[in-house]
Amino acid sequence: MDIELDDIDxxxxxxxxxxxxxxxxxxxxxxxxxxxxxxxxVKKLEQKKxxxxxxxxxxxxxxxxxxxxxxxxxxxxxESDAKIASTLAKIPEVQEVHIVAGEDCFLVKVRTxxxxxxxxxxxxxxxxxxxxxxxxxxxxxxxxxxxQQLVIRKN
Amino acid sequence: MDIELDDIDxxxxxxxxxxxxxxxxxxxxxxxxxxxxxxxxVKKLEQKKxxxxxxxxxxxxxxxxxxxxxxxxxxxxxESDAKIASTLAKIPEVQEVHIVAGEDCFLVKVRTxxxxxxxxxxxxxxxxxxxxxxxxxxxxxxxxxxxQQLVIRKN
DNA sequence: AAAGATTCCGAATAATATTCTGAAAATAAT
DNA sequence: ATTATTTTCAGAATATTATTCGGAATCTTT
Numbered sequence: 001m002d003i004e005l006d007d008i009d010x011x012x013x014x015x016x017x018x019x020x021x022x023x024x025x026x027x028x029x030x031x032x033x034x035x036x037x038x039x040x041x042v043k044k045l046e047q048k049k050x051x052x053x054x055x056x057x058x059x060x061x062x063x064x065x066x067x068x069x070x071x072x073x074x075x076x077x078x079e080s081d082a083k084i085a086s087t088l089a090k091i092p093e094v095q096e097v098h099i100v101a102g103e104d105c106f107l108v109k110v111r112t113x114x115x116x117x118x119x120x121x122x123x124x125x126x127x128x129x130x131x132x133x134x135x136x137x138x139x140x141x142x143x144x145x146x147x148q149q150l151v152i153r154k155n
Numbered sequence: 156m157d158i159e160l161d162d163i164d165x166x167x168x169x170x171x172x173x174x175x176x177x178x179x180x181x182x183x184x185x186x187x188x189x190x191x192x193x194x195x196x197v198k199k200l201e202q203k204k205x206x207x208x209x210x211x212x213x214x215x216x217x218x219x220x221x222x223x224x225x226x227x228x229x230x231x232x233x234e235s236d237a238k239i240a241s242t243l244a245k246i247p248e249v250q251e252v253h254i255v256a257g258e259d260c261f262l263v264k265v266r267t268x269x270x271x272x273x274x275x276x277x278x279x280x281x282x283x284x285x286x287x288x289x290x291x292x293x294x295x296x297x298x299x300x301x302x303q304q305l306v307i308r309k310n
Numbered sequence: 311a312a313a314g315a316t317t318c319c320g321a322a323t324a325a326t327a328t329t330c331t332g333a334a335a336a337t338a339a340t
Numbered sequence: 341a342t343t344a345t346t347t348t349c350a351g352a353a354t355a356t357t358a359t360t361c362g363g364a365a366t367c368t369t370t
Contacts (some may be wrong), residue, residue: 003217015163020175022207022263025326034350039328041348050217054175055210058168062158062205063305068253070225070262082299089300097299098223107225107293110306124162144252145244148303149210150218150266178327180357189319194359196317 003048007155008033012041014152020054025100035108060111067112068140071122072104076131081105084129104136115139158203162310163188167196167291168205168305175209215266222267223295224279227259238261239284245278259291270294 028035096109183190251264
């Protein structure tokens, strides 16, 4: 990542991070710049893959997704790590797959309707992945904060 | 959540989830509807809090945030749970705070520049929260998948 | 079946995005 | 230092999109 971001870029990212649908005109106003100049910067940020995606956060309850869980997965060997990981990643209910340090190998975040559908998912999808030794599931009772916004420090 | 979402709503959510900046005109085209009708639905989804926010996903590496960790926190009693949780939630580097089942009480997701800044954060912020008995930190070596998109099943 | 509410379309208008040219500023080269 | 080169910006022109609104169609309720 050989990218230089100046203060204006950081301000743009800061504003857009919280509101991806802010208009170019508004952005320009906040930055005291011309819309055309701001647009140029935004396009460049997209092109440089600093901006990865514009996402809409949907209320999980509106889609009846009430259960959130973290599953630690222990596997046999280090060799097939990448394959196991990508197999897990393909499951739509799986929101995150991390390879972690320590005796557990993978940490997986899953969102489903309820505990019954989590069990079904475990049985039908996760436990069928080869080379899994054991799983340890942590159920979330309540989520107090959930975002992926980054801390942006302006100069 | 007493919300009825029909198939068109689900399609809108499905499209916007992946691209929050899709234009109303494009949305309308994909749904074979008039832009005005689609706009009305989107506004309604915002109002009903089905749509929570439009976010821009920024590449963490571009902001030099290379370390991701999950911290399990064990606390004294159940009483002050909410307070501890909201204290943790106020830390900007903390992306997620969950109250979980099991002996560990909280699961916290943190993103920082490097291990040094994680240590600093632990010392200066997290361990200063009252009533914490112990913490157990899991360092992420590699993230294979990370999103919060929900599974949308159309009827 | 009638009344009421909701959803949709289409046209008009308002606002915004986008493109382009040239000037200014920053950077690099001589 | 001075000149070239590149980058960034502003402002105007144009293209595209968002938004509003009236009325028709559809669906719900009574």
